[in-house]
Amino acid sequence: xxxxxxxxxxxxxxxxxxxxxxxxxxxxxxxxxxxxxxxxxxxxxxxxxxxxxxxxxxxxxxxxxxxxxxxxxxxxxxxxxxxxxxxxxxxxxxxxxxxxxxxxxxxxxxxxxxxxxxxxxxxxxxxxxxxxxxxxxxxxxxxxxxxxxxxxxxxxxxxxxxxxxxxxxxxxxxxxxxxxxxxxxxxxxxxxxxxxxxxxxxxxxxxxxxxxxxxxxxxxxxx
Amino acid sequence: xxxxxxxxxxxxxxxxxxxxxxxxxxxxxxxxxxxxxxxxxxxxxxxxxxxxxxxxxxxxxxxxxxxxxxxxxxxxxxxxxxxxxxxxxxxxxxxxxxxxxxxxxxxxxxxxxxxxxxxxxxxxxxxxxxxxxxxxxxxxxxxxxxxxxxxxxxxxxxxxxxxxxxxxxxxxxxxxxxxxxxxxxxxxxxxxxxxxxxxxxxxxxxxxxxxxxxxxxxxxxxx
Numbered sequence: 001x002x003x004x005x006x007x008x009x010x011x012x013x014x015x016x017x018x019x020x021x022x023x024x025x026x027x028x029x030x031x032x033x034x035x036x037x038x039x040x041x042x043x044x045x046x047x048x049x050x051x052x053x054x055x056x057x058x059x060x061x062x063x064x065x066x067x068x069x070x071x072x073x074x075x076x077x078x079x080x081x082x083x084x085x086x087x088x089x090x091x092x093x094x095x096x097x098x099x100x101x102x103x104x105x106x107x108x109x110x111x112x113x114x115x116x117x118x119x120x121x122x123x124x125x126x127x128x129x130x131x132x133x134x135x136x137x138x139x140x141x142x143x144x145x146x147x148x149x150x151x152x153x154x155x156x157x158x159x160x161x162x163x164x165x166x167x168x169x170x171x172x173x174x175x176x177x178x179x180x181x182x183x184x185x186x187x188x189x190x191x192x193x194x195x196x197x198x199x200x201x202x203x204x205x206x207x208x209x210x211x212x213x214x215x216x217x218x219x220x221x222x223x
Numbered sequence: 224x225x226x227x228x229x230x231x232x233x234x235x236x237x238x239x240x241x242x243x244x245x246x247x248x249x250x251x252x253x254x255x256x257x258x259x260x261x262x263x264x265x266x267x268x269x270x271x272x273x274x275x276x277x278x279x280x281x282x283x284x285x286x287x288x289x290x291x292x293x294x295x296x297x298x299x300x301x302x303x304x305x306x307x308x309x310x311x312x313x314x315x316x317x318x319x320x321x322x323x324x325x326x327x328x329x330x331x332x333x334x335x336x337x338x339x340x341x342x343x344x345x346x347x348x349x350x351x352x353x354x355x356x357x358x359x360x361x362x363x364x365x366x367x368x369x370x371x372x373x374x375x376x377x378x379x380x381x382x383x384x385x386x387x388x389x390x391x392x393x394x395x396x397x398x399x400x401x402x403x404x405x406x407x408x409x410x411x412x413x414x415x416x417x418x419x420x421x422x423x424x425x426x427x428x429x430x431x432x433x434x435x436x437x438x439x440x441x442x443x444x445x446x
Contacts, residue, residue, distance in 0.1 A: 064365075066373035093358035096365040131354040135316035138361040142287075142319040145368045149408050150289035185372050 004028045012054035018125030030112035036102040044099030049089035051113045054082045058106030072185030084133045090117035158222035174210040227251045235277035241348030253335035259325040267322035272312035274336045277305045281329030295408030307356045313340035381445035397433040
């Protein structure tokens with residue numbers, strides 16, 4: 001593959017305009033455009049350091065995975081977003097491991113971690129971007145932690161359904177009860193019971209086609 | 224108060240040796256040495272931005288607090304440690320609030336946040352320190368999050384008792400069941416029940432004097 005379109009790199013990486021011509025050239029030569037299918041694993045499950053990820057198209061999920069296979073979603077990233085936790089080898093003191101998977105067909109820009117590290121060492125804009133990104137993800141992770149710690153599961157489920165419906169731009173959420181449990185770090189049985197309760201209250205309907213939001217207002221009141 | 228002892232500042236802040244003479248002077252003039260009593264609140268509960276904290280002596284606890292008063296401990300900091308989350312106003316994208324309290328009599332160095340911010344903007348060593356500290360706390364917080372999510376409370380309690388005993392350098396842990404519950408983000412009744420179970424298994428004894436570790440080996444096996 002030839003050198004990537006500079007326009008695309010400029011759109012995704014805010015520090016692009018502050019790179020020198022030589023840095024731009026090196027960055028572009030060490031960035032790959034890759035396609036992923038829905039459900040495909042992008043990062044995690046080993047000592048690998050995939051690199052700085054920029055999303056050209058699609059949606060990905062960043063989550064924690066326990067040794068026993070339990071999951072919890074930390075955040076979702078959309079077109080134009082970037083992920084640095086998939087390049088933890090170049091971030092001093094980051095010692096936890098995340099998993100990244102494609103939630104739709106995706107096109108990703110993957111920047112070679114040592115090249116980005118080298119550029120960030122010479123260029124303040126590139127290193128500030130890295131640090132600001134880490135602080136942002138730290139805050140997002142702490143928000144999830146506060147939800148898990150302090151919020152009852154019925155409220156968390158209501159928030160998740162509303163957010164998921166807006167991500168999907170649809171009133172129908174096509175996720176299994178197990179998938180919802182994995183997002184929330186809960187168990188399938190607990191989610192099924194709570195969805196049944198929501199359904200009994202007329203907030204949603206549950207069918208083979210998925211979960212349909214019927215009364216958003218009532219659902220919002222739970223939040 | 225006059226200018227602080229440079230030797231003390233050098234011991235606590237690793238970037239000190241890389242500051243210019245003018246920066247050292249400004250940093251010292253804007254750092255206060257303050258005493259706190261055990262149990263005193265140091266930071267949190269408002270929009271305040273206390274500053275960069277360095278511990279000269281004593282132990283502090285950093286924790287999350289819910290609107291309903293539920294707590295969970297994120298980490299403890301000891302002599303020589305520093306805390307930047309108490310200066311979140313100068314860290315871009317940090318949007319969550321932590322609480323900091325003294326767990327013993329303490330002497331703290333508190334650096335004026337805008338002065339530290341100014342120095343970090345001109346001095347790479349000072350800004351790298353800030354970024355590495357944030358990544359370290361991010362990792363520690365994620366470790367706690369994984370414990371909460373993926374680990375049963377009996378294992379977390381066993382880990383807590385062992386760690387607390389080593390912090391206190393004593394086999395006797397002088398905390399109430401409520402205090403332990405606050406550390407672990409649990410409820411007093413649950414902790415009492417579990418301590419009773421540990422006690423029945425001969426791992427600890429519970430009396431008015433506190434919780435005594437009797438069989439460390441067995442306790443370690445729970446971890």
